[in-house]
């Protein structure tokens with residue numbers, strides 16, 4: 001009774017929400033402990049479902065983070081390319097600036113040459129004017145002076161010719177200076193034109209560089225946005241992982257409680273049965289039709305070393321749990337038919353075979369004497385009987401050492 005009270009307290013502490021939703025799926029042959037265990041099993045299943053769902057959320061958020069990281073990485077690669085373009089454009093700009101600078105130097109040289117030529121022309125002109133005036137003054141002072149000063153006609157002619165030659169010289173000199181000045185002017189214009197073209201190119205390249213820099217700024221902002229999304233997703237991931245750890249801890253607690261309930265149920269029935277604590281599994285009949293140990297197989301496929309005792313009984317007779325414990329197997333096999341295995345703790349289990357019906361499921365906690373199945377003839381069987389076996393630490397032992 002104390003153990004039963006303990007289980008009720010345990011169930012009240014551990015379960016809460018699940019109780020409302022639980023509906024008994026089986027017959028009422030089982031004790032309260034079974035219902036409590038069923039609640040625990042339901043809670044275990046709910047927790048496992050929650051864990052699956054959280055793991056799926058973690059997978060989703062991890063995929064999202066991976067996608068964002070990929071996009072970020074692509075952008076970083078693109079920015080590296082853009083940086084390369086900026087470097088190349090900067091080199092072009094530097095080159096053009098150098099060219100413009102050297103063009104300016106050439107223009108300065110040409111300007112100086114032009115100024116020099118202009119000054120020379122001006123000097124030449126002044127000298128020419130002086131000479132022309134002299135010639136005219138000579139002329140104005142009349143031909144007489146030329147005649148008087150001339151020692152001979154030849155001399156006079158020479159003087160006159162010289163004056164004429166000087167005038168021709170001045171005229172030629174003026175032509176030459178004008179030509180030189182025009183050449184320098186043209187060269188200077190060419191240089192100015194080249195400089196203008198280079199400056200236009202410089203503007204163009206600087207515009208390109210500015211455009212690439214704008215693109216880099218935009219992509220850098222996109223990266224920042226990705227980074228921010230990655231941080232948000234990482235936060236979600238941490239939150240899910242925290243939830244996962246909590247649910248896994250809860251699951252472990254529930255599993256411990258299930259084990260504790262099974263152990264409590266097993267010990268709760270100690271002393272209720274025979275001297276060994278085990279109860280005869282078939283109250284309707286004590287007729288042993290086949291003993292434990294070596295034998296001739298009664299039907300093809302049946303064991304020649306009999307791993308339990310056969311108790312002959314009419315079909316439908318109650319099969320009861322020999323001791324309290326937890327149902328670890330409740331299924332059908334071609335040889336054992338419908339059969340149940342109940343674990344009692346301390347390495348001991350009991351086996352009930354060839355049943356016509358099973359009243360328990362895996363995970364159920366049963367008390368000693370609970371009806372768990374009905375006698376039948378399923379599997380390798382020649383007629384209705386209960387095959388009852390006892391397993392201790394994985395080996396079959398003679399059940400008569402446990403039940404009378």
Ligand SMILES: [Zn+2]
Nearest residue numbers: 308309310387
């Ligand atoms: Zn048997």
